[in-house]
Amino acid sequence: MMGLLKGMGVTLKTMTKKKVTRMYPREPMKMPDRFRGVQHFDPELCIVCNQCVRVCPTDCITLTGRKHPDPGKRGKVIETYDINFEICILCDLCTEVCPTEAVVMTGNFELATYSRDDLFKNMEWLHDNNKNIRSVNNVNAKGATK
Ligand code: SF4
Ligand code: SF4
Numbered sequence: 001m002m003g004l005l006k007g008m009g010v011t012l013k014t015m016t017k018k019k020v021t022r023m024y025p026r027e028p029m030k031m032p033d034r035f036r037g038v039q040h041f042d043p044e045l046c047i048v049c050n051q052c053v054r055v056c057p058t059d060c061i062t063l064t065g066r067k068h069p070d071p072g073k074r075g076k077v078i079e080t081y082d083i084n085f086e087i088c089i090l091c092d093l094c095t096e097v098c099p100t101e102a103v104v105m106t107g108n109f110e111l112a113t114y115s116r117d118d119l120f121k122n123m124e125w126l127h128d129n130n131k132n133i134r135s136v137n138n139v140n141a142k143g144a145t146k
Helices: 002-015 052-054 093-097 125-128
Strands: 039-040 059-065 076-084 102-107
Touching: 039 125, 052 059, 052 093, 076 125, 093 102
Parallel strands: none
Antiparallel strands: 039 102, 059 076
16 A cells, blocks of 8 residues: 555656656757758858868769859859758768858758658758758848747
8 A cells, every 4th residue: 555655656746747758749849059950051142162062971962053144243153952861961061161151050850751752852942941040050041030
């Protein structure tokens, strides 16, 4: 009998304690600010320098650019920018080398899908992935929400 009461006491005490678990995915996870999550890309900031492509250890970034349409301006503008998340290891190197912070890390990590093809993300998708951008990069991300 004493054992039963003791056990009930432990149960009641635990029931009133603050929960350490959460109802994921109903209640989304907020990752720490230095978390290396799926990138956000801003085409307006990209100067097509190719540094992210060159540093990528898994060759998962492909991009194309063209001459600036304004004849008075030098340099290039980005045309396509894709990341293959089948092989991206979220190492953060592309965002580290980017001189304009056109590509930055977010706290987003949910990429689960039934098709491998869905892991190939294009420029529009990466641009729309603008939530939970690292606070240090968020100042440059236009239209971004924390
Ligand atoms: S996070 Fe790493 S592996 Fe992924 S695209 Fe950037 S450099 Fe490549
Ligand atoms: S994303 Fe950054 S590093 Fe990559 S091409 Fe554009 S400006 Fe260069």
